[in-house]
Amino acid sequence: MSEPAPRFDNPAHYKPEDLGRVDYRPPATPWIRTPVEFKPGRFLVPAKEKNLKALGLPNPRVWSPTDADWKLPPDWKEILLKGLKDRLDRFRSLRVFMDSCVRCGACADKCHFYLGGGDPKNMPVLRAELLRSVYRNEFTAAGRILSRLSAGLARFAGNRPLTPDVVKEWFYYFFQCTECRRCSVFCPYGIDTAEITILARELLNLVGCNVHWVIEPAANCFRTGNHLAIQPHGMADTLSFFADDIETITGVKVNYTLNRKGAEILFVTPSGDLLAEPGTSTCMGYLALFHELGLDYTWSTYASEGGNFGLFTNNETMKRLNAKIYAEAKRLGVKWIIGGECGHMWRVLHQYMDTMNGPADFLEVPRSPITGTVFENARSTKMIHIAEFTADLIHEGKIRLDPSRNDDVRATFHDSCNTSRGMGLLEEPRYVLKSVCRNFFEMPENTIREQTFCCGSGAGLGSDENMEMRLRGGLPRGSAVRYVRDKFGVNRLVAICAIDRATLPVVCDYWAKGVSVSGLHELVANALVMKGEKKREINFRMQPLPKQALEGGASAHA
């Protein structure tokens, strides 16, 4: 008997030679008359009732995007129009972005979903027009007059009334945007599709149209402190397993504490690092580094999530989830906070946290107890990125490194969308990476730094039922990885984002076979020469160290 054919949620269902040929020719019908079609592999399943209820979000019910009737509330139209008006009054960004676009199309081929799929409504300009068409029709004088004169004329001018079909189209396309902001780099007015998507998703939330992959982690995080619903004893077990593994690898028994009052530093990282390879190796890297430094720090089970799926829900949910970090810092009486490797987590921490839940006047300006460096750039939030912390350590010569232990790694660095375009953390991770790994190769310049490509699975799109879109959205990144694999023999993609670590293995396996994915601090830990360590024979993935390292031993960096 033959194996059943792989389902649409399995990458093997899709042939690279099919997905690799993208038809960019627009359809014959104008976009405003082209209905949306829900095909398996291209959309996400809706949020479950219990999770919506847990967060107090509207209209919990059982439904499917393929249903004709989405069971919207009876006054759905008033809710949405009032919601849009309300946001136009509260967000200058939305008003300016609705009014300023000239439809030059410079953004079009900057979106990974358009590049990988060819659907014109994935051009950022048209994605915004999905909302703008309703905005013009309902909230501008010319639009109102035109719609009263003739519906056909209004449509011809790109305006349309709000209908259930429009809501369906919003749901489809605003969950085909990963809020990566690459288009915003190229827009002459800085129109940020992430902002438009964020607000459109807020609107969809008002009528109960959200996705399981966003709402379940958010609900989990609200109750248990993290997206994965790891309970406190589970987190203790996990860290204890990691400590055992570190002892197996290095011979050193690492110290760490949970929920300890009076620690100097609180450490918060995405919970994905606790769950699955390769994030777990990076998590072990944090443990090993902090132990080696003798850092006076603590983990928290209550604030056990750096990521924030509230960002993909609405700003109120984002604030509710984020509040735990400062609350816990206050309860434990720490002086300042370090955040682990994550992408959208850092968008929230860098651009939203202090505004939402600050001022953190009960904390002190971060000062590295090892180097004495004061992080003036975080003097208000009191929270620094671990790449900033580690780069400072290495620059000041405070840790011993043997990069030959990573000689089997030929690395390239994937800038995460949010740390590059919502922060500008570009050189710190590169400095760390080059210090711990001797083979480093950049991907082509239009695919890194502020022009970096998304993994295709961010902003809550990383679920398997969305596999076709994930693979398509991953094409630009995959293509760049394949290029450096073929040209330089790159075999490792280093990423400082938990969603990257969870989803880029799929993308790399599909588009650039043979390239594995890891976090930065996994490689730091490999190279880290620890006090009292045994002769290292395996790396933090429990694989044998390269021959050079086994023979040469520690050639210390500091």
Add this chain to the structure above:
Amino acid sequence: MSALVSLAAACVLAAAALAGAAFPAGRVALGQVLPILAFLCFVAGVAFRVLLWARAPVPFRIPTTCGQQKSLPWIRANAVDNPSSGIGTIARLALEVLFFRSLFRNTQSELRPDGRLVYTPSPWLWAGALAFHGALCVILLRHLRFFLNPVPAPLIALQSADGFFQVALPALYASTFVFLGGMCFLLGRRLVSASVRYLSLPQDYFPLFLFLGIVATGLWVHFFEQSTAAPAKELALGLANLSFARPPADLPAVFFAHLLLASVLLAWIPGSKIMHMAGVFLSPTRNLANNSRAVRHVNPWNPDVEVHTYAEYEDEFREKMKGAGIPVEKETK
């Protein structure tokens, strides 16, 4: 279709002006009433829209960062593309407004048959847009000579510089050619590129055809109705000084077409995408410094939200925490 309708609309307007100019009442309407109304509409409309934008708060500090942040002292920050100070932000905005910095980054992507995506720098849109806007600025400044008496020296200097390549009378202005070149590129790109044509709306073509009509009628007057300059200035000065004598009788019909198309364009601006000229200044991804961890940004409507407190959390997980040796605040509920 969108382009044709827009072209037709512009042609109808021009034809209406040519017809209307045959009647004394039409000349008053076209030469004085409509330009004044259009100007009022422009000023009030732009002010209204900008106030609408400015009144909306900026809840979060969301610059799009396009370079290295300012963090450790030994890492060189990109002070313009990722500004951390007010001066850097002003520089970023100035580069954006004056030189279209972001558009300059434009690339053209190509998916090769082997599945490889390649990106090549594509400065054409940037060059076309800069030519269009730069030349338009010079042309508008040159037109100020009709509204000012005496003409200030810098304007005369600009005009003679612009007419540097003059070979014969009447003057040929470089700005005219640059403007036409830029505009033809922008229009051609919209029509030729399948994806840009697909996303274009009638209101994207309409101002371009208005411009085309304005340039065509302007050039016609300039070359074939050379005696127009003096009466045109008389009319313009009258408008500027709000003294409405009857429009000079020796103004040709095509001049009124020029004026009507320009008036329509002026009145069209506040409700249209041409508001990007003001929008760029108010765009929160461009006009804010990336210093949100150093300086707290205040959201005036920061909502009060219900949170899941530590006490509630401990109440649920206390026994498990104790079992795992995790410190608790209270031994029992």
